[in-house]
Structures are given as structure tokens and as C-alpha cells.
Amino acid sequence: MAKIPENTDELTDFILSDVLYGVDLDPVDSERLLSYMRERHEHLFGPHSTYFVLGSYEPPFKYRLDEALDVLNRRHDAYAYLLATQPDLDVSADVPALKVKFFLHALYAESIPLILEHDTGGAVAEFGRVERPTLLERTYLFPRSREERYDDESVLTTRDAIRARAIELAYHAAEFDAELAALADHARDHELDVSTQDLESYVETELGGRTPSYSGVITDSLVHLESLDRCFSWTTTDELEEQLSTVP
Structure with missing residues (x-):
């Protein structure tokens, strides 16, 4: 699907075909999915600008996510949030609830800032998901030290x-x-x-004692996003705050 689903039928079709790849939702799960959307309606479709912030939840990397939330929430009528703070989706055990929950929020966020500091863990899985055409045009990637600014x-x-x-x-x-x-x-x-x-x-x-790196696969995707003006390197927290101004 090349566009964001506009109604519940389109949303269900998207979840089935583009997220679950043929795994069927039984009627109970379908109703729970719609109930989740109704409960989150004000959050997902309210008058405010929504920023779905992605990145590593491990300390100390989580501190940069918190900083991004603080910076974005200072904006007028803004709501920046993490997936972990949103209610869980109650569906059957054979349905990947976290994956479906991710796409429900990503589809309706106005901007998706992703803060990347290494090439392992959940942030990399999120990186792969937001490269889909449906989400890419609203995604802004912030890799740490992609460029060397202090080599002079x-x-x-x-x-x-x-x-x-x-x-x-x-x-x-x-x-x-x-x-x-x-x-x-x-x-x-x-x-x-x-x-x-x-x-x-x-x-x-x-x-956090980690030896940071970006794999060749990640680097190749960074080049792609740089060519789309969606990739903004930073080294210090102050620079990250400045670079977040590129998110509309």
C-alpha cells in the first residue's frame, strides 16, 4: 500500500497484507484492533503534531531519546512519545502484538525521528521497518558520529x-x-x-562500554537517507538538539 489507510477496512487490509503477510486475524482480534484504535483516537488523530520517537531503550542511549522527547515537546501543540509508553495491544498469542502496535502508531504519526547510536538491538529492527515507502517520507534519521566534525x-x-x-x-x-x-x-x-x-x-x-559501529548494510541505508535529506549526523547532545530542528 502506497498511502496511509484512511478507514478501518483499509487499516485491517494493510495489517494483514503488509504487516502480517497472510496471517489471518480472527473476528475477536479484529475487534480488539479496532477497539485499540478507538481508545487511542485522540492521541493518533488529535489536533496536535505527533512525533513517534524511535531508538535504543538501553542506558545510556535511552537518555538521548528522553532528550529528544523534551526538545520536541517544547513545540507548540506537540506530542512526542515512545512506543513503550503506549498501551499494549491485546490480541491472540499467535499475532505479533508489538509489531502491529508499532505500525499502528507509525502509520499515523506526523514525523518519525529515529536516533541511532549502534547497529544492534531493537533500533535496527525499527530502522528496517521505517524504510518502507509508507513511512519513509516522514522518517528522520539521526545517527551518532556518522560524520567526523572534530577531526580538524x-x-x-x-x-x-x-x-x-x-x-x-x-x-x-x-x-x-x-x-x-x-x-x-x-x-x-x-x-x-x-x-x-x-x-x-x-x-x-x-x-555504555559498547564498541560502536555501523554495519555495511546500515551504512548503505544511511547513504540512501542522506540522498533524501533524511539523515542528520550528530556527536554531542547539543548537536542532537540542533539537528532535531530539521523535523517539521
């Missing part, structure tokens, strides 16, 4: 810039330990009291 030594004159570069190295450096040590030396050369251990601790806190 001339900008590495503040503690914040040094920390941002440390994050970039975690994503891009072939010899991370050596390059992090060199970064600490550069900081001290500029009379900044920053040690290698300080930077290691900062990266550990920001990335």
Missing part, C-alpha cells in the same frame, strides 16, 4: 571539543587506544587538564 585539530581547543573528538574516535579510529592517547596529549598541549583516563571514562559513560 584547529577546533580541538576546549574540553567539550576534545570529548566530542573522543566519541568520534570510538566510532572511526582504527587504533582507538593510540589515537585517544594522542588526543589527550593534544589537550595538554593546549593547557587543558584532560588525561587519557578521563577520556576513556567519558567514552565508557556515553557509550
